[in-house]
Structure formats: structure tokens, C-alpha cells
Amino acid sequence: MATKGPPIIKGRKIKTNDNSNKQEVVEEENLGSIIAQLITTEGEVTGPPLSLPANVTPEQLELLINQLLNNDEHLPYAFSVDGREIAATLYKDIIQGLKRSTEDVLKIVYQPQAIFKVRAVTRCSSTLTGHSDAILSVSFSPDGTQLATGSGDSTVRIWDINTDTPHYTCSGHNSWVLCISWSPDGKSLASGSMDKTVRLWDPETGKPIGEPLKGHSQWITCLAWEPLHLNPKCNRLASSSKDGTIRIWDTKLRRVLFTISQHTAAITCIKWGGNGLLYSASRDKMIKVWDSTQGKLVRTLEGHGHWVNTMALSTDFVLRTGAIDHTGKKPKDENEAKEWALTRYKAATGNKPERLVSGSDDFTMFIWEPSESKKPIARLTGHQKLVNHASFSPNGNMFASASFDNSVKLWDGLTGRFIASLRGHVGPVYQVCWSSDSRLLISASKDSTLKIWDLKTKKIKIDLPGHLDEVYSVDWSPSGEKVASGGKDRQLKIWRN
Structure with missing residues (x-):
């Protein structure tokens, strides 16, 4: 094969008033x-x-x-x-x-690429007060119509995001609410607290569903619901604790189905995969893969040299939103919901194994195919301090990592190859979240700002100042219309385009 030879580049010199020569656009x-x-x-x-x-x-x-x-x-x-x-x-x-x-x-x-396009949020439309302590977690419901926050003031709040007003204050915990999680059908909200209990709330009324789920001997660190396409009843919830155990609850019968206790230190993060496997990361430097039907250990993933802080699944977005896609159309019944969720899950994986990313205090990350092998696909280095959070893009093609070294890094979602460093924050980055079309990324930092990054240019698209202190948590609504953020200043901010 031959080309027509090297390019001929023509350029004309033009005279300017100051007699300097400038080259025209080539x-x-x-x-x-x-x-x-x-x-x-x-x-x-x-x-x-x-x-x-x-x-x-x-x-x-x-x-x-x-x-x-x-x-x-x-x-x-x-x-x-x-x-x-x-x-x-x-x-x-x-x-x-x-x-x-x-x-x-x-x-x-x-x-x-996604057929629809999400516009970047550009302004803070509302600053909502009400919490009397730091907001530790912010989460939109699967259909994006409701928003929940968990706070150090021991309450969970549910907000009406159409009118930007508080809807319900859910009181019952007697210590910090560390984590919240919506069921994939959006009909229940779970919260885990430092008071060692898990509580369930009805988002329609704001009232508790039954008594608290007790059993853990230390505070709750993470919550994960069984995916909708595996269980359209959405009645199984996993909770992890600093006590080193995972408990699988039947939320309808309000009892523990079984307890998993093979970790030797606090569990920091759990994920419930779309293939029926449960993943747990711990301060014992291990990631364990469990069969979620019986709680049997499938394999142990080793390689990290320090605490494992975070995990992300390539299917996180479709598992979170269940049967709801960007059109917002809702299924008629449980069977249709299961069918739609399964179709979306299969489309997201392409009949390939789902991938898992883990981030650690040892400054590194690993990318795995945990359903297939205990050997990592790649070990990822580059961060100068601990990796605090990782998140896969909704299409699974990329993932982002947030670190205490003030940077966000982008990686290839299939191979783990490094793509770019996103620099602009002047404090540790606590959390990152993707827009539903995978074209934009938002990061929340100790420096009190949020930043939106354009994945095409790999540069800051919009800087969002406004918080008065550290921003601990951020979430982008599945529809892409709104972003919510909360932090140490006790304020919930709603951002719109």
C-alpha cells in the first residue's frame, strides 16, 4: 500500500500593522x-x-x-x-x-455512544437546609423522581426535587447515618448507621417499615440490594459492618437469612453483582467473592498491600436503575420489570463477564473478572495517595478513580489502561459520579467545590463553587437533569442545567 507521499503544507505569510510576520492557518x-x-x-x-x-x-x-x-x-x-x-x-x-x-x-x-445527550449542570437552583449535621450520603431513586440524604444528625431525609422542598424526615436511628441505598424498584429505602442497625423506609410516606434490623455488633459500612432481574420482589438486602461480617436480610420477613464471616477485619464495601455473586472488600486487604444464594465462598482476590476502600462494577448503573432506562417508561408489573431489567443487563454486559475494580490505601487499583478468575486483568498505578472512590461509566467503557492526591484519573474499562489525569482540585477528591450518557463526570472534593469534566477534551467543563466546606457526596440523577451534593456545611445543593 502506498500513499501519495508526505503531505504538502502550504502557508502564506501576511503583513500586519506592526510589520511582524505571522503564519496563516495552514x-x-x-x-x-x-x-x-x-x-x-x-x-x-x-x-x-x-x-x-x-x-x-x-x-x-x-x-x-x-x-x-x-x-x-x-x-x-x-x-x-x-x-x-x-x-x-x-x-x-x-x-x-x-x-x-x-x-x-x-x-x-x-x-x-448513548443516543441521548446529557447537558452539563451549570447553576445551583436550590440550597436546601434542614440537616443539623454533615450530609454523608446523597442518592437519587432509580427513576430519579426522589432524592434521599443521610446525615450525621441521625436522620434520613427524602426531598421533593420538583419543588425543591423537604418531603419527609425519617427519624429512628440514634447515631450517624453512614450509608443509604434505594431498592432497584424504588419502593424501599435502606439506611445503615453507627448505631449498628439497618432501617427500612417507605419513600411514599416517610414512615419506617417495621422495626430496625439488628444483629451487627459494630456500625454498618455498606448496603447492597439484590438486582431486580434476579429478584423482582426486591426483598433481599446485604449489609456489611465494621465487625467483619455480612448479613443477608429478607426485608419482608425481617430476619437474617444467613451471615457471612470469613473476613478478619472491617468490611469497607460490598457489591451485589448481576450474575448472583456478592463481592466484599475489607481492611484485611482481601476481596472475597460469595455465592449469594447460600453464602459460600467462591474465590478470594488477593494483591492489595493495604486496606481495600472501594469497589465498582462495570454494571453498577444498570443494576441501580433496574427496569428504568433514559425514556423513564415504567413497567406494568413485576414480571415485566424483571424482563426489562434482564434485557438491560444483557445489553450492558454483551454476554461478557462483568468487571470489578478495587481501590486501596496502597495507592493502587486492580481490575478483575471475578466470576471467571482470581487473577487480576491489570494492576493500576499512578495515584500518589490512597484511592478513595472508583466508579464505572454507565456504558462500562471507562472508569474513574478519586484520590487523596487531589486528582481524578481515567482508565480503560476493559483493559485498565491509563487514559488521563484530571487535575484542578486543590484538596482530596472524595467522590466521582458519571452522567447517564457517559460523556461527563462530576467530582466532589475537600476543597468545597464540584467540578464537571468533559470526557472528550479531558478538561474541566464547568467549575461549581458554592458549598461552604468539604463536599462529601454527590449524585447525578439517572435522567441527567439534576445533580445533588452534600457535605460538611449541612447544606444540600441541587444543580441544574
Whole structure:
């Protein structure tokens, strides 16, 4: 294969008033053609090798891939070579940017993007007061119509986000509420507290559902519901504690089904996977994988040299939203809900194993396929301090990590390859959250600000100051319309576009 030779770059010099010479914008001509092969993120070849103009744009590639795939409607795609996204032209970003030869056969990886687009929030529409201590957790319901907060004042509050007013104050805990979690059908809200109990609330009335669930001997660290497509009744909840145990509760019968107690230190995080496996991370440096039906240990994932602080699943977003997609359409009954949730889960995984990312006090992360192997896909280094939080993009193509080194880092969701560092915060970053179209990321920091990052440019898109102190928690509504944040200043802020 041969091109027409090196590019001829023509430029004209122009005179200015100060007699200085300036080069006009260069006109690139005669760039020739490049042989390219389009492939999926999994490495599957699509169509034959193609001879493309070197200055082909992403828009032109999008038209081409839609034709090759015979799509009935035009779908958006992103294109990259060796991890470098084609943003302007193939020539500028890959031949010049990666110093690739025009004689190479380029493997262009294409990834489908969300059909809908989320606009970045730009302003604080409401500052809601009411909590008398720090807000430790903020969470939208699966359909995005309700918002809950857990606070150091021992209460859970449910807010009406259409009118930006407090809806219910749920009182009953007698110590800090450390974590809250919506059931995937949105009909129950669970809260875990330093008082060693788990409580369930009815979000329609704000009243407690029965007595507190007691059994743990130390405070509750994390909560996880069984996914909707595995159990449309949504009556099984897992709680982890500083006492090193996990308890699986039947929330309807209000009793413990079984207790898991093989960790030798406090459990920091649990996730309930869409394949029926339960994952737990602990201060004993281990991640354990459990069969959620009987509580049997499936495998132990080892590699971290210090406490494991956080975990994220590539399917977190679809497991959280259950049967509700971006259209907001609701199922008629449990069977339809289960069917829709299963369809969404299968689409998110592509019939591949779900991936797990773990972050630790040892400054590193690992990416795993825990249902298949106890060996990690990759060990990820680069952070200079502990990794506090990790989160997968809704499409599973990327994940972000937040660290006490004031940075957010982006990684490839399949291989764990490093993509970029997002710098701008001047304090530790506590939490990150993705927009539902996977194009934007928001981060919350000790420096009292939130920042929205554009994943295309890998730069700050919008800076959101306004909090008076550290921002502990942030959540982006599944519909993409609103962001909620809370922190040490006891204020809940609602941000809109």
C-alpha cells in the first residue's frame, strides 16, 4: 500500500500593522489515503480493510460504520486508535499525534455512544437546609423522581426535587447515618448507621417499615440490594459492618437469612453483582467473592498491600436503575420489570463477564473478572495517595478513580489502561459520579467545590463553587437533569442545567 507521499503544507505569510510576520492557518493538502480496519472494543473485525482519506473526520467515520452495520437509525459512535480518540481528523490525532506511519494498517476501535445527550449542570437552583449535621450520603431513586440524604444528625431525609422542598424526615436511628441505598424498584429505602442497625423506609410516606434490623455488633459500612432481574420482589438486602461480617436480610420477613464471616477485619464495601455473586472488600486487604444464594465462598482476590476502600462494577448503573432506562417508561408489573431489567443487563454486559475494580490505601487499583478468575486483568498505578472512590461509566467503557492526591484519573474499562489525569482540585477528591450518557463526570472534593469534566477534551467543563466546606457526596440523577451534593456545611445543593 502506498500513499501519495508526505503531505504538502502550504502557508502564506501576511503583513500586519506592526510589520511582524505571522503564519496563516495552514492548509493541508494532498494527505493521501490510509488503510484502516474497523474493530469493536472486544477486538472483533467489522468489514474489510478500507482505504480512507487521511483527513477523515469522526463524523465521516460515523456515517461509514452506520452503513457497514446496516443500522436502521443513525447511531453515535466514538473512534480511537491505541487508546487515542479521533477528535478532529485521523491525520491530526493519530498520524501526527501518535507519530504513526501512513504505511501502517491502522486498527480503528469504535464504541457506541448513548443516543441521548446529557447537558452539563451549570447553576445551583436550590440550597436546601434542614440537616443539623454533615450530609454523608446523597442518592437519587432509580427513576430519579426522589432524592434521599443521610446525615450525621441521625436522620434520613427524602426531598421533593420538583419543588425543591423537604418531603419527609425519617427519624429512628440514634447515631450517624453512614450509608443509604434505594431498592432497584424504588419502593424501599435502606439506611445503615453507627448505631449498628439497618432501617427500612417507605419513600411514599416517610414512615419506617417495621422495626430496625439488628444483629451487627459494630456500625454498618455498606448496603447492597439484590438486582431486580434476579429478584423482582426486591426483598433481599446485604449489609456489611465494621465487625467483619455480612448479613443477608429478607426485608419482608425481617430476619437474617444467613451471615457471612470469613473476613478478619472491617468490611469497607460490598457489591451485589448481576450474575448472583456478592463481592466484599475489607481492611484485611482481601476481596472475597460469595455465592449469594447460600453464602459460600467462591474465590478470594488477593494483591492489595493495604486496606481495600472501594469497589465498582462495570454494571453498577444498570443494576441501580433496574427496569428504568433514559425514556423513564415504567413497567406494568413485576414480571415485566424483571424482563426489562434482564434485557438491560444483557445489553450492558454483551454476554461478557462483568468487571470489578478495587481501590486501596496502597495507592493502587486492580481490575478483575471475578466470576471467571482470581487473577487480576491489570494492576493500576499512578495515584500518589490512597484511592478513595472508583466508579464505572454507565456504558462500562471507562472508569474513574478519586484520590487523596487531589486528582481524578481515567482508565480503560476493559483493559485498565491509563487514559488521563484530571487535575484542578486543590484538596482530596472524595467522590466521582458519571452522567447517564457517559460523556461527563462530576467530582466532589475537600476543597468545597464540584467540578464537571468533559470526557472528550479531558478538561474541566464547568467549575461549581458554592458549598461552604468539604463536599462529601454527590449524585447525578439517572435522567441527567439534576445533580445533588452534600457535605460538611449541612447544606444540600441541587444543580441544574
